[in-house]
Structures are given as structure tokens and as C-alpha cells.
Amino acid sequence: MLNSQWLRTYVTLADEGSFTQTAILLNMTQPGVSQHLKKLELSVGVPLVQRIGKKIILTDAGRAIYELGRRRFAEEKKLLESIGEDLPDVGRVGIGCSGSFATLLYAQLMPKIVAAKELQIELRAAPHSDIVDSVINGQLDIGVINYAPDGEALNGQKIGHEDLCLITPKSVGSDAPDFPELQALGFIGHPDGQRYAEMLMPKNFRGFTGFSKMRLRGFVNQITQIPTPVAAGAGYTILPRSGVDSFPDYKALSIARLRRPVRHELWVIHRAGRLLPARCSWAIKEIQKLADRLSVIT
Numbered sequence: 001m002l003n004s005q006w007l008r009t010y011v012t013l014a015d016e017g018s019f020t021q022t023a024i025l026l027n028m029t030q031p032g033v034s035q036h037l038k039k040l041e042l043s044v045g046v047p048l049v050q051r052i053g054k055k056i057i058l059t060d061a062g063r064a065i066y067e068l069g070r071r072r073f074a075e076e077k078k079l080l081e082s083i084g085e086d087l088p089d090v091g092r093v094g095i096g097c098s099g100s101f102a103t104l105l106y107a108q109l110m111p112k113i114v115a116a117k118e119l120q121i122e123l124r125a126a127p128h129s130d131i132v133d134s135v136i137n138g139q140l141d142i143g144v145i146n147y148a149p150d151g152e153a154l155n156g157q158k159i160g161h162e163d164l165c166l167i168t169p170k171s172v173g174s175d176a177p178d179f180p181e182l183q184a185l186g187f188i189g190h191p192d193g194q195r196y197a198e199m200l201m202p203k204n205f206r207g208f209t210g211f212s213k214m215r216l217r218g219f220v221n222q223i224t225q226i227p228t229p230v231a232a233g234a235g236y237t238i239l240p241r242s243g244v245d246s247f248p249d250y251k252a253l254s255i256a257r258l259r260r261p262v263r264h265e266l267w268v269i270h271r272a273g274r275l276l277p278a279r280c281s282w283a284i285k286e287i288q289k290l291a292d293r294l295s296v297i298t
């Protein structure tokens with residue numbers, strides 16, 4: 001490893017071509033400049049300059065060391081500038097949330113992504129347990145989950161709520177179906193379908209006696225496609241409001257009126273003790289805007 005102080009003296013000497021001017025710029029004596037040059041030459045084992053009168057000419061090795069020094073100091077300058085400047089439109093932001101929330105959020109972030117060429121948005125749809133783990137271990141900067149975080153590893157802020165929606169085909173004609181009508185339609189399952197059903201059905205339908213007794217019509221794993229069979233008239237399902245609003249053919253869906261609405265809380269989380277950069281603070285504000293929109297709608 002080359003001594004940084006000797007290298008800086010050498011790069012300045014190569015730029016100025018004068019021991020006197022180098023000494024003035026670096027607030028050194030001329031013997032001090034000569035000593036730094038000698039020590040640097042000893043460390044690499046070859047001469048770096050040729051003296052011709054009062055002028056100096058770089059050797060081939062000297063030119064290589066000079067270019068190395070210029071690159072190193074330029075990189076250091078760039079690093080220090082990037083550390084000192086905390087800009088909201090430069091750098092990476094990793095965000096984790098549900099698939100339906102991600103669909104709406106990505107559309108909301110797109111104008112900024114297009115405009116800010118140095119901003120990198122990594123938006124990851126994942127189960128809440130995976131989001132929590134990824135924020136704790138630093139893979140993600142921010143997460144959106146539907147419960148308050150446990151323990152001391154995370155900071156959490158409640159930003160709103162989101163209704164669970166029981167959706168039926170628009171063609172059904174009723175926005176308040178009873179349980180026999182739902183059984184006739186059949187349930188369109190999905191990865192969170194059983195959990196949502198067990199949260200919503202007991203509070204709103206007396207005929208519900210357990211998920212295992214529900215009539216199933218199919219199963220869809222892709223979040224953006226779950227409402228598709230419902231819109232076509234093949235059944236009903238239960239989704240967060242974001243899953244309904246993000247569906248392109250949402251006008252073909254009907255959201256049932258419930259006697260006892262069921263809501264998810266929305267929490268934004270980040271690793272405890274971390275000072276978030278400006279780009280993450282901007283992202284949280286955008287997440288809050290979407291949460292406000294969902295809360296007002298519901």
C-alpha cells in the first residue's frame with residue numbers, strides 16, 4: 001500500500017513540475033518534497049522522475065504511479081462529496097410490501113423514477129415475515145406490514161389502514177350477498193385467502209362454520225390475477241383494497257357491504273437506530289400518500 005501523503009506530494013509535483021511550487025501549495029519545504037519523493041521511489045523500487053535542469057520528467061513507472069494517484073484521489077473526492085450530499089434523488093432505496101400494495105406504489109413512484117436518473121428503486125413483493133427479516137438484516141431499507149413490529153430491532157410508524165374487501169362479480173347484482181349466495185358462487189382461493197376468510201367471514205356471515213366448509217372454485221397464485229375469475233363471474237374472493245384498486249378491470253367487480261368491516265393496519269418499518277437518508281424519507285412520504293388514499297377510500 002502506497003503511503004497516501006507521499007503519493008499526494010508526488011502527484012502535486014508531477015502536476016506542477018516544480019519542487020518550489022509544490023512546496024508552496026502543500027505548505028512544505030523543498031527538502032520535505034524531495035524526501036517524500038525519495039521515500040516513494042524506495043517503496044516502489046524504481047525511479048519515478050528524471051531531473052533535467054530545473055525541470056522534471058516522469059519515467060514510465062512514474063507515469064503509472066501518477067495515474068494511480070490521480071484515480072485514487074478523484075475517487076476519494078467523489079466519495080467524500082457523496083457522503084456530504086444527502087440528495088433525495090440519488091442512490092438506492094429498497095422497499096418491501098405486499099404484492100397489491102406494490103402494484104399501486106410502483107405506479108405512484110414511476111414519475112420520480114423516470115425523472116431521477118441516479119435513483120434506484122428496488123420494490124419487492126413478499127410475505128410480511130420476509131419483509132421484517134429483510135429490513136432487519138439490511139437487505140431492504142423500508143417495509144410496509146399490517147401489524148406493529150415486535151422487539152427492539154425495528155422502528156415502526158402506523159400510517160393508516162386498509163379494508164379487507166369481499167368482492168363478487170358485478171353481474172351478481174347484489175352488494176350484500178348472504179352466505180348461501182356466496183356458496184353458490186364459490187370461493188377463489190389464493191395464498192392469503194384462508195387467512196382473510198377466517199378474519200372476515202365469522203364477523204359477517206352466520207352460516208360460516210370454517211374455511212374447510214367453504215365451496216372452492218379455484219386457486220390463483222399471482223396477486224394481480226386473483227380478481228380475474230371473479231370479474232368473469234366464476235366466483236368471489238377476499239382481498240385488501242389495494243388488490244381491488246390495482247386490478248385493471250375493477251369496474252367488473254362489486255365490493256360487498258359488510259355489517260362489520262375488517263381492517264388491516266398499515267405500518268411502515270425500518271431498522272432501529274438507523275438515520276435514514278433523504279431518499280428513504282422521500283419514499284416514506286410517498287408510502288404515506290398511498291396509505292392516506294387507501295384509508296380515505298375505505
